[in-house]
Amino acid sequence: MSVTYMLKLEEEPETYEKFFTALTNSANKKVQNWILDRINPGMEVLEVGCGPGVLSCKISQKKAKILAYDKNLNMIMHAMKSLDPVFKDYIKFQMGSAIDLPEDLGKFDCIITTFMLSELRPLEQQIFLRYAWEHLKPDGRLIIADEFVPHGIARMWFSLKRLWYKRKLKRIRTGFTHPLKFILRYLEPIGFEIKAKDCWAHGSIRVFECQKKVDAQVGFYRPLPHPFRSIKARARAVRCLLTGQIDHIAIEPGIYQSGSPTRQSPIIVTTNYEYTYFKVMNDLKGIDAWVLCVDSNGINVWCSARGGNFGNTQLIEAVRATGIQHLVDHRLLILPQLAAGGISIPQLPQTFPFKIRFGPIWSKYLKSYLKTMPARKPEEMRVAKFNFEKRLEAGVTHATFLLRKFVLIPAILLTLAFGILFILNLFSLQPIYLQLLETVGWIFLSILITNMVIAMIFPLVDFTRSFVKKGFYLSAVSSLVSMVLFWVFFPSIMLSIANLIYSFWIGYFSTMSFSGYTMASSPREIKGEYPKFTKINKILIIVMLISIISIICIEIFTQV
Amino acid sequence: MVVTALKKEETNKNTVNHPSSPPKIIYFDSEKCTGCGLCRELCPFGLPTPNEEGKYHVLNLEACVECSACQRNCPVNAIRMTEQKGCGCLWDVRRQAANNKSGCC
Numbered sequence: 179m180s181v182t183y184m185l186k187l188e189e190e191p192e193t194y195e196k197f198f199t200a201l202t203n204s205a206n207k208k209v210q211n212w213i214l215d216r217i218n219p220g221m222e223v224l225e226v227g228c229g230p231g232v233l234s235c236k237i238s239q240k241k242a243k244i245l246a247y248d249k250n251l252n253m254i255m256h257a258m259k260s261l262d263p264v265f266k267d268y269i270k271f272q273m274g275s276a277i278d279l280p281e282d283l284g285k286f287d288c289i290i291t292t293f294m295l296s297e298l299r300p301l302e303q304q305i306f307l308r309y310a311w312e313h314l315k316p317d318g319r320l321i322i323a324d325e326f327v328p329h330g331i332a333r334m335w336f337s338l339k340r341l342w343y344k345r346k347l348k349r350i351r352t353g354f355t356h357p358l359k360f361i362l363r364y365l366e367p368i369g370f371e372i373k374a375k376d377c378w379a380h381g382s383i384r385v386f387e388c389q390k391k392v393d394a395q396v397g398f399y400r401p402l403p404h405p406f407r408s409i410k411a412r413a414r415a416v417r418c419l420l421t422g423q424i425d426h427i428a429i430e431p432g433i434y435q436s437g438s439p440t441r442q443s444p445i446i447v448t449t450n451y452e453y454t455y456f457k458v459m460n461d462l463k464g465i466d467a468w469v470l471c472v473d474s475n476g477i478n479v480w481c482s483a484r485g486g487n488f489g490n491t492q493l494i495e496a497v498r499a500t501g502i503q504h505l506v507d508h509r510l511l512i513l514p515q516l517a518a519g520g521i522s523i524p525q526l527p528q529t530f531p532f533k534i535r536f537g538p539i540w541s542k543y544l545k546s547y548l549k550t551m552p553a554r555k556p557e558e559m560r561v562a563k564f565n566f567e568k569r570l571e572a573g574v575t576h577a578t579f580l581l582r583k584f585v586l587i588p589a590i591l592l593t594l595a596f597g598i599l600f601i602l603n604l605f606s607l608q609p610i611y612l613q614l615l616e617t618v619g620w621i622f623l624s625i626l627i628t629n630m631v632i633a634m635i636f637p638l639v640d641f642t643r644s645f646v647k648k649g650f651y652l653s654a655v656s657s658l659v660s661m662v663l664f665w666v667f668f669p670s671i672m673l674s675i676a677n678l679i680y681s682f683w684i685g686y687f688s689t690m691s692f693s694g695y696t697m698a699s700s701p702r703e704i705k706g707e708y709p710k711f712t713k714i715n716k717i718l719i720i721v722m723l724i725s726i727i728s729i730i731c732i733e734i735f736t737q738v
Numbered sequence: 739m740v741v742t743a744l745k746k747e748e749t750n751k752n753t754v755n756h757p758s759s760p761p762k763i764i765y766f767d768s769e770k771c772t773g774c775g776l777c778r779e780l781c782p783f784g785l786p787t788p789n790e791e792g793k794y795h796v797l798n799l800e801a802c803v804e805c806s807a808c809q810r811n812c813p814v815n816a817i818r819m820t821e822q823k824g825c826g827c828l829w830d831v832r833r834q835a836a837n838n839k840s841g842c843c
Contacts, residue, residue: 484824485823486823515779519805519810523810523813539782560778694827694829696826697782698803699827700802701803705831708832
């Protein structure tokens with residue numbers, strides 16, 4: 179089963195329950211029975227994320243008073259239609275989101291949430307758990323049922339199924355749910371202890387019954403310190419550099435410490451992308467500060483702010499879930515300057531406890547910024563320059579991105595296929611096999627060379643803003659470089675010409691794709707240029723294929 | 739009076755017509771602008787510059803990527819522009835062209 183497909187099912191309330199039971203192999207029925215065993219008549223129950231209200235109705239039939247919340251209005255409408263009129267007085271439906279439940283709901287004997295927490299992000303889960311703690315009676319229970327990563331061999335089957343459903347969801351562009359991983363870590367610090375638990379389907383669906391700790395206050399969850407100086411951390415940073423933003427490598431959002439901060443230490447806000455965290459923490463070396471990692475889905479500051487993953491919502495959520503205002507005496511957050519594309523200070527609510535200042539543009543200036551806190555930052559602290567070092571990094575990232583996206587899997591498959599042929603052919607080194615290996619190697623190398631050349635000479639074409647034009651100039655240079663190098667390895671005129679045409683197309687495509695790596699490319703212009711680009715790209719591909727095939731044919735005929 | 743106001747508006751309101759995209763417009767209301775300079779601090783390219791009266795405006799509009807950092811944080815709401823989501827990445831635009839939904843990274 180993969181609960182991740184639930185998001186698609188939620189669009190149609192009528193069929194939701196039927197399909198969801200099929201999706202979970204009836205495990206959800208077992209979950210419902212498990213929960214019903216713990217409900218006594220006369221209890222006051224709150225269900226968050228009731229869906230079509232099947233569980234709520236069953237609870238009301240046990241003569242317990244239930245208040246059911248869901249954020250989906252269609253679901254509630256459907257639930258009210260299928261309501262049993264005999265028990266109508268016991269049940270009440272409300273529309274609302276799990277993290278914005280009203281504070282004055284009163285106290286409950288039992289709070290239930292089934293298959294809802296996996297739709298929330300980590301910080302939202304913490305907000306909900308704290309809300310549940312505050313709204314439970316002293317002997318009240320919290321019952322959580324959700325999807326977890328199973329144990330043992332079932333994990334492989336589980337991840338395969340999840341991949342299959344994820345691909346399906348990607349096509350229709352619905353979000354994903356995430357199997358709960360860390361919820362057990364949250365329960366303890368927030369102030370719950372587990373009384374009973376059960377699991378089905380090899381542990382992929384689990385139920386927990388939690389009780390408030392005796393004589394405890396509601397607490398906050400703090401993630402463990404995340405290393406940033408060890409060799410392993412450096413290796414992870416290199417991995418981020420090589421994969422770029424295809425992989426959203428996220429760390430746990432929350433409060434981290436640089437040095438040993440006190441109540442007067444500044445608060446630096448950043449995103450939870452592994453590489454961003456690595457950079458910020460290393461640049462803060464020797465400074466005592468709180469570092470608040472906002473949950474931006476593991477995307478860097480600029481891209482998450484521009485793409486809606488780092489805005490007021492995420493900032494407010496991070497402050498609410500971590501309770502960072504209790505750790506310091508001052509009321510000032512220092513945000514990265516590039517987050518200004520998503521954060522809006524005038525639109526923050528009146529109740530937001532902090533004042534905001536936008537710090538330097540790159541984290542390497544944090545140290546000098548914190549010393550003086552200038553109202554007017556010097557130019558190098560606020561203007562983004564695409565300097566040589568950054569261009570080299572971007573070049574490597576972009577080259578590996580293109581390789582992974584287009585070449586890696588075909589290359590591995592081809593090499594494997596020919597490897598098998600090579601073994602079957604009585605272990606003799608076939609010249610065609612060697613040639614193939616050479617070609618694959620050259621394709622890898624040429625993409626890398628082209629991208630590095632483009633990254634290095636990129637400022638030379640600053641006279642035009644059009645990437646379609648930049649593509650022609652840059653690919654002319656990079657294809658010449660590529661042809662010279664090709665000539666060194668394979669001194670053949672015809673093949674060199676074929677390589678020239680091929681690397682011209684690679685260079686042209688790479689320049690256009692490089693647009694996302696320079697901050698100065700405008701989305702409006704790229705959008706406007708896109709139709710023109712696809713046309714030119716198609717023409718170049720056709721020209722390339724025709725010329726390469728004809729050149730290879732000529733070569734073969736002349737050899738014969 | 740009116741003429742000078744209109745003239746002021748003319749100097750502050752720049753448009754750039756890119757051949758293949760709709761015009762880019764960013765308008766700084768010099769009546770509202772207090773000259774605090776926050777927009778200059780936030781712009782990643784340092785585009786807003788003060789004129790002789792200490793009011794801010796953008797001269798090099800070509801370089802603006804419409805990230806709306808200045809507009810959303812202006813304390814007196816003096817800036818008018820249409821925000822463009824995304825970071826100008828080819829793959830983002832491609833995705834938008836394919837299924838008309840924006841998804842940056």
